[in-house]
Amino acid sequence: MLARQRQERILTEVRRHGGARVSDLVDLLGVSDMTVRRDIETLARQELVLRVHGGATAVDERSSDEPGFAAKSVLALAEKSAIAEAAARLILPGASVALSAGTTTYAVAQQLVDVADLTVVTNSPPVADLLHERPAPGRTVVLTGGTRTPSNALVGPVAVRALADLHVDTLVLGVHGIDERFGVTTPNLVEAETNQALVASARRVVVVADHSKWNVVGLAGITSLDRIDVLVTDSGLPAKTRRTLAGLVGELVVAEVML
Structure with a gap:
């Protein structure tokens, strides 16, 4: 699975459940703990998720929020x-x-x-x-x-x-x-x-x-x-x-x- 595909899957899980644990994502994606943490960091830099201890949570989107290209x-x-x-x-x-x-x-x-x-x-x-x-x-x-x-x-x-x-x-x-x-x-x-x-x-x-x-x-x-x-x-x-x-x-x- 490519990095973008993993990150998209992580984002889907976070948005669906309001958050996701690193350990659960490791099992879901079949990759290492460090790989999941790097993917979460990438998504956090793009302001798509919030990085928290042990995982990630969903960003509270408002009707006026406009994600970049x-x-x-x-x-x-x-x-x-x-x-x-x-x-x-x-x-x-x-x-x-x-x-x-x-x-x-x-x-x-x-x-x-x-x-x-x-x-x-x-x-x-x-x-x-x-x-x-x-x-x-x-x-x-x-x-x-x-x-x-x-x-x-x-x-x-x-x-x-x-x-x-x-x-x-x-x-x-x-x-x-x-x-x-x-x-x-x-x-x-x-x-x-x-x-x-x-x-x-x-x-x-x-x-x-x-x-x-x-x-x-x-x-x-x-x-x-x-x-x-x-x-x-x-x-x-x-x-x-x-x-x-x-x-x-x-x-x-x-x-x-x-x-």
Whole structure:
């Protein structure tokens, strides 16, 4: 098991139970005491867990907390990969597509690097850099500009103005949380406004969100579930939740995760 996979498993255990003991994690992962302690230290530096004597406890997340791009990039790697592959199949050569900022949309961009004749609009510097470094025939990349957030999104009035007169075929939108009552949300008020502009620019809205985003509510709303044309999630989502979401969004796509 790779270090990132171990750390993701540790984080899952801590969030599920509110904490985890080193001794229990050693048995669960089949690695040494020192390896578990190093993994906990890595997660603690990223402010994903609190390191305590004998183990780790969960961080008390608030609706305004906004994890950074680097911290989120180590989470749910298998899920993001499966979701990205499924979402990329929705984008055809010659289309115009907007990609919001986020680690899941970055994974989608990785799947689109060889698709020809795309016009890509994004407020994500990492996505723009990736597509610039991996050119494809006929591809145009438009970076919105704006003020950078901790999650490496360009937001604010400059970004909103850049999006105001654009009309794309498809938006691929990453979110902080998704909830039956509150729809899709983000911890950042200004990012919410920019994401709302992205939604307004798109004929079709595709939300990409792994199963851990369900029942998570950020400070600011982006859009309601009935505005989502396609929701792409992973097979970790419980069957009951799938049935609920299938009746609330236009189409539910569940990507099978191979572990």
